[in-house]
Amino acid sequence: xxxxxxxxxxxxxxxxxxxxxxxxxxxxxxxxxxxxxxxxxxxxxxxxxxxxxxxxxxxxxxxxxxxxxxxxxxxxxxxxxxxxxxxxxxxxxxxxxxxxxxxxxxxxxxxxxxxxxxxxxxxxxxxxxxxxxxxxxxxxxxxxxxxxxxxxxxxxxxxxxxxxxxxxxxxxxxxxxxxxxxxxxxxxxxxxxxxxxxxxxxxxxxxxxxxxxxxxxxxxxxxxxxxxxxxxxxxxxxxxxxxxxxxxxxxxxxxxx
Numbered sequence: 001x002x003x004x005x006x007x008x009x010x011x012x013x014x015x016x017x018x019x020x021x022x023x024x025x026x027x028x029x030x031x032x033x034x035x036x037x038x039x040x041x042x043x044x045x046x047x048x049x050x051x052x053x054x055x056x057x058x059x060x061x062x063x064x065x066x067x068x069x070x071x072x073x074x075x076x077x078x079x080x081x082x083x084x085x086x087x088x089x090x091x092x093x094x095x096x097x098x099x100x101x102x103x104x105x106x107x108x109x110x111x112x113x114x115x116x117x118x119x120x121x122x123x124x125x126x127x128x129x130x131x132x133x134x135x136x137x138x139x140x141x142x143x144x145x146x147x148x149x150x151x152x153x154x155x156x157x158x159x160x161x162x163x164x165x166x167x168x169x170x171x172x173x174x175x176x177x178x179x180x181x182x183x184x185x186x187x188x189x190x191x192x193x194x195x196x197x198x199x200x201x202x203x204x205x206x207x208x209x210x211x212x213x214x215x216x217x218x219x220x221x222x223x224x225x226x227x228x229x230x231x232x233x234x235x236x237x238x239x240x241x242x243x244x245x246x247x248x249x250x251x252x253x254x255x256x257x
Contacts, residue, residue, distance in 0.1 A: 067231045074229055077217045078210060083233060086206045087240045094199040094244060098251050101162065101195070102188050111139065111175070116156045118149050125153055134174070141166075141173040163187065188255045196248040200241060207237040 071080040100113035114125040125131065125141065128149050134140040141157075143150040154173050157166040163184065167174045178184055210233045218226045 067228050067235060069228060069232045074225070077221060077226070077229055078213050078233075080229075080232060080236075083206065083210045084236050087203060087236055090199050090202045090206065091240050091243050091247070093202075094195060094247060097195050098192065098247065101160070102192050102251060102255060110162070111141070111157070114153075114156050114160055116149060116153045118146075118152050123149075125156065129153060129173070137177050139175040139177060141175065143171045143173060147171045185255050185257065189252050192248055192251045192255065196244050199244050203237060203240055203244070207233060 069080065074080065100110070103110055109131075111131050112124060112126045115122050116125055116128055118128075128143065128146045130142040130145070132140050132142070141153060143153055150168055150171055150173065154166045154168045157164050157173065157175060163178050164175055167176075211230060214226060214229055214233070
């Protein structure tokens with residue numbers, strides 16, 4: 001009985017199956033998610049944070065705000081003009097030492113700065129004797145006007161920083177001109193370094209004395225005012241110190257050729 005019913009339904013099942021097979025395929029489309037950056041075809045460039053280099057940081061650190069105080073407003077604390085004059089006097093003295101004591105070229109005038117100590121006091125060599133060039137290799141000092149100072153003059157010449165070996169013959173002192181060798185040039189450069197170091201020591205003393213004077217006069221003035229005055233003094237000192245370094249560099253270049 002059941003088998004007969006199945007046979008009756010078979011044509012209907014076959015027709016339904018045919019319709020399912022012939023049904024046109026429906027194309028399905030997937031929804032594409034929108035781009036985060038529709039105007040570009042690629043991902044955005046990564047953001048990069050820029051860091052300052054050590055050199056740039058050091059430069060920025062050293063460039064602190066400069067102080068420029070009207071000296072008339074702090075006269076009751078300290079005279080900035082006098083402090084600056086004292087500091088510049090140190091620089092001028094160094095320039096004078098370089099010119100007189102450290103020169104490759106030898107001439108009679110190169111001995112003018114030599115100071116001779118006698119019983120009657122200290123006198124420049126050119127006031128006691130007549131200095132002249134006997135030859136390109138020898139400087140002659142005639143001490144006939146003050147013969148008693150001949151030995152003292154010879155001693156002053158030998159003790160100078162010019163590497164001289166004077167020879168006394170009666171009242172005549174012969175000074176052989178040192179040969180300009182590489183070693184001689186290097187020795188003069190060392191002397192220049194020593195003179196510049198002494199100049200910086202003198203500069204520090206001027207600054208220290210100024211700071212001491214400021215601290216003594218701080219009563220009746222605000223801490224900010226005192227701090228600004230001290231900073232002004234430091235700026236002056238730094239500037240002169242830099243000028244000393246420039247003078248040393250220029251002189252060393254001149255001496256070494």
